[in-house]
Amino acid sequence: MNRRIPDSTVRRISHYLRALEVMGVQGTPTVSSEELAQQGGTTAAQVRKDLSHFGSFGKRGLGYSVPELASRLRDILGLTCRWRVVLVGAGRIGSALFEYPHFARRGYDCVAVLDNDPEKIGMSWGPVRIRPVEELELVVDALKVDIAILAVPAEAAQTLAERAVAAGARAILNFAAVQLRVPAHVHVAYVNLVVELEALSFAITQNGKGRRK
Amino acid sequence: MNRRIPDSTVRRISHYLRALEVMGVQGTPTVSSEELAQQGGTTAAQVRKDLSHFGSFGKRGLGYSVPELASRLRDILGLTCRWRVVLVGAGRIGSALFEYPHFARRGYDCVAVLDNDPEKIGMSWGPVRIRPVEELELVVDALKVDIAILAVPAEAAQTLAERAVAAGARAILNFAAVQLRVPAHVHVAYVNLVVELEALSFAITQNGKGRRK
DNA sequence: TCCTGTGAAACGGTTCACAGCC
DNA sequence: GGCTGTGAACCGTTTCACAGGA
Incomplete structure (x- = not known):
């Protein structure tokens, strides 16, 4: 939850969001960092580290709620206004x-x-x-x-x-x-x-x- | 003159080449790492380090010959064939x-x-x-x-x-x-x-x- | 057990600083 | 004196490994 976010992190989050939106359409309810990593072309540890810059959005043992995480990422990227x-x-x-x-x-x-x-x-x-x-x-x-x-x-x-x-x-x-x-x-x-x-x-x-x- | 070239180096070299081509048209004979750095949006040390991956193209005390360096960079980037x-x-x-x-x-x-x-x-x-x-x-x-x-x-x-x-x-x-x-x-x-x-x-x-x- | 969140270690690219040559 | 070439120090990102909650 600190400042100075790497540019690479921001770009990967943009990819995660796109993957989440596809999952949302397909009705997938939850996703693990491992699955997100595969879509985004990176590693599970990287996904968790990227997200940890902004807060804790997952549930241990379960993963992340697809619609909730998508919504949080939209907030982070500033996509809630035009x-x-x-x-x-x-x-x-x-x-x-x-x-x-x-x-x-x-x-x-x-x-x-x-x-x-x-x-x-x-x-x-x-x-x-x-x-x-x-x-x-x-x-x-x-x-x-x-x-x-x-x-x-x-x-x-x-x-x-x-x-x-x-x-x-x-x-x-x-x-x-x-x-x-x-x-x-x-x-x-x-x-x-x-x-x-x-x-x-x-x-x-x-x-x-x-x-x- | 070693292997494993950072991707960032390759991209900067592409920028240096474009700057050199403009200088070539203007007839500038030589250029220092400092001048190249300004065109490429980086630092003089970075320019020298980037070039050092591929060899020694400059003359100490003098700088780099614009047409010669441009030619070498075209070779490096693989622009001599179609x-x-x-x-x-x-x-x-x-x-x-x-x-x-x-x-x-x-x-x-x-x-x-x-x-x-x-x-x-x-x-x-x-x-x-x-x-x-x-x-x-x-x-x-x-x-x-x-x-x-x-x-x-x-x-x-x-x-x-x-x-x-x-x-x-x-x-x-x-x-x-x-x-x-x-x-x-x-x-x-x-x-x-x-x-x-x-x-x-x-x-x-x-x-x-x-x-x- | 499973998977997240996170300090700590490892890695790699950038910056520094200076030796060496013009 | 000026500017290159480069090992060494630095610094930020990635990876590791594990503590901790569901």
Whole structure:
């Protein structure tokens, strides 16, 4: 029940929650740390340690109640309210994200979409009209945006991040292939396809001695 | 120059390479570990330690030659050959990926696209025709695929991963929100939007005391 | 007995600090 | 003097092992 939670713990808890939700649909009443570990790709001791950061949710000898633990994990992850998100960049990745069904279902409301392409500005994506990127500060401030998603070219990301933060954004999900410099109170998550692909080609090169013949 | 390279090191090297490529275009001849660290969002000691796993590429008192180090890092990451990739899932994320300009430019050739939607099968994406997902084994085997990209629903991912591996794939980039179970020699990279978003909502909830009023 | 919760030990990655070479 | 390369110290996470409650 202490402070300073490892980032790895938070990510695993997100996985545990998803496994619990599947079990909930299937009607499984209780689950052991061992079973959760298998779903989450980790160990039973790790599951128990992760959960112990936040309290004692299980019953010794019995395990965890699936609906109760799911509810507690939703609380911990901050999924009991809806978050206001602005999407910056209405390109391919932006549109894929916008239509991602889990996105709205899991509590994230895309309250605005911005782009700098005159061809796109004014278009409607469902209920949302694409606005010029100049309105970033206006949107973040007036619509009380919590999270800015940057799906823009690498060169533009740093400036846009600074502008979003200055206007009040508290977290950024960055798809651009650059490391962002932001104040310590702002949280950044990275989705970097180039890094992931290069990690794979590195691993194959090391192990498998080059590509397939 | 030893074995067992931390995953974190590989990812940082990918960042260093991108920074070096920008410097190369700008004509910067040499760079210090301090400068590289700033671009990569880390420390000078970390840069030197990362590089020391693979050899000694710098000159004491002077720094690193930008083009030479870039070339060495490309070797290390396995970017000197082109990798054959199959894309499984021709939905929003799949199409965003397929059109991602860096994808082909950085050495990844998407040799086939598969889907299970009869509406999509037979459509052409540029030079590639979308094939039925039943042909996964055929494609991986005949086209000597190295990397399978799974942009499919979570329920389908595990089975498709096993099929791709059985047919000879050596690495998987998984966009589905599940942990995959694969043999140890197969490398998996994850891109999980739900986890990233939940890590952000957790961070805001902890620090900022809930969403903006 | 079964399975959780948790201190303590083990491990591995990061940071430090300095020797060594330009 | 400046900057790299690297063993050693440090520190945070994971794993172990067991006490304790159902």
